[in-house]
Amino acid sequence: MSDTIVQIQALTKVYEGKQRVTALDGVDLEVKQGEIFGLLGPNGAGKTTTIGICTTRTLPTSGQVKIAGIDVVGHPAQARRLIGVVPQYNTLDRSLTIFENIYFHCRYFGFSHALAKARSEELLEQFLLSERSKALPSQLSGGLAQRVQIARAIAHRPTVLFLDEPSAGLDPQSRIAMWTAVQGLRKDGITVVLTTHYMEEADELSDRVAVVDHGKLLALGTPQELKDAYGAQTIIHLKLRQAEGGEAVAQEMRQLKGVENAEVTGEGLRVFAGNVDGLLPAIIQTSSRLGLRDISITEPSLETVFIHLTGRDLRE
Amino acid sequence: MSNVPRPAGLAIQKPRFFRAFYGLFLRDLRVLSRELGPFILRVGMQPLLFLFVFTFIMPRMAGGNPMAAGAGPAFGTVLLPGLMAVAIMFSGIAGVALPLSTEFGITREIDDRVMCPVPVWAVALEKVCFSALQSIVAALIVIPMAIWIPANPVYPDFHNWPLLVLVLVMSSLLAGAMGLAIGSTVNPKQIGLVFSIVVVPITFLGCVYYPWAYLQKIRWLQIAVLFNPIVYMSEGLRAAVTPGVNHMPVWAILLALSVFLVLLGRWGVKGFLKRVIS
């Protein structure tokens, strides 16, 4: 399970043009067989460029990418057999029906008529698209089109599937359907590399995530590891009846094991904790002196890690 | 093209290449089959009207019409290969340049085909080959029209079949290569403009309505048009279909067709690669 399937080494990409853009600036990454790997980063971080290089659509300026040991620059045609791609935009063939989009995709990969037909029907059924098989892509909603794109991308049974923002523009239902589909792929042994701007999605779905910005890798690990490493804390909000003496209680809280900080707020106290296990009773006891009337807990999130790593500035 | 790391790879590489190529071809065939009617109309309308006006209507007004008199009764014979060349040319542009300009556009529909497991140039080559097939059909449609429409029927003289096949195939591939070059280097928004300032002029000056030899009196033009690939299409078809009419030597025609095919093909494939790989 832990073999490396995608190996990215010292990858750089400079777009020459009126304005030189360094999209990737020395990225090293390894994606393991069978995992769901999340690639996170603000707009313009270099996610699409990374996927573009891995999927042979963009040529790196330097560095190397190997898919199952095959160099994507040296042997692009071979590498393409191992990868499936769902690009950031809808690239369904507008002149073909949904069924034909998948059917001809199979034919491009050398399937016979019978095999291609069987595979297309199987996928349409699996992705609940059978009813729409004769529709044209222009007649589909964004969520349906996205599903067709995923079905098409895995039709030739790739080893690695690259999904560039698969949930952008989907309603919550479609997003959940997409997640289920992606998790289903993992069960089939397909490695998934996805980019997303939804942190809770990355947290939920990914086995490991990488945060990139300005073409550099900033952090890499399981969501939990990142939350631990970058001080994403559980926040405990305490509402108190009595405001007086808050500072003294906060002072006391800071002494508790596991509490990293505590501050007075308008309504009571806010306690930051690394790990809440076994901490709550002590917090409740300490704060009950001032009349605890409500307590709420915000779990650590990847979002805080993300903001911590990439800053709050808007991107161009 | 690609060296395969595993020795066993090379043996299975070949059929895979052709199967992918065949798949792409089938896809284009399916799309064309959906619009067979419009396709026939598109390629048939122009030669139909041309023959009708110049070889049916005009001769009937021969008395008072200087143009028809100038053209003479043999005009239909001169026109047939020329119209075939025009049909080939337009169908090459319509078969490659126009679809490519939308597929490269915002929809990026070509993506899935570019991602198939063959070198990217093969995807471009398939476009050219498929458009060549359309061009051949378009050219053949002209022949029955030339027999039935003109007041004085034109009988093509098919004594040199190999030459006809060779010229037809080379011209059609050349038209496809030109379509590829235009479609992949011209901004989709300007494709209409390029059509009127490049395609239409080279067609009109492509020795379509007169044999190249007749340009003798306008020497500078006779030399200038040698850079026009359509000249060799019409002259080649003239040599193959109506050998009685003056035409260039066959070796020169075939040589020029080959040179243009290589040049435009390379230019087109380069443009295509640039468009799909960043």
Ligand SMILES: Nc1ncnc2c1ncn2[C@@H]1O[C@H](COP(=O)(O)OP(=O)(O)OP(=O)(O)O)[C@@H](O)[C@H]1O
């Ligand atoms: N074809 C191109 N030509 C020039 N510059 C490009 C090109 N493609 C991307 N860039 C630039 O490279 C940088 C990285 O872009 P990329 O598309 O990889 O970002 P991204 O992480 O996918 O962003 P987003 O979240 O907005 O999709 C950006 O600054 C972008 O403007």
Ligand SMILES: [Mg+2]
């Ligand atoms: Mg992107």
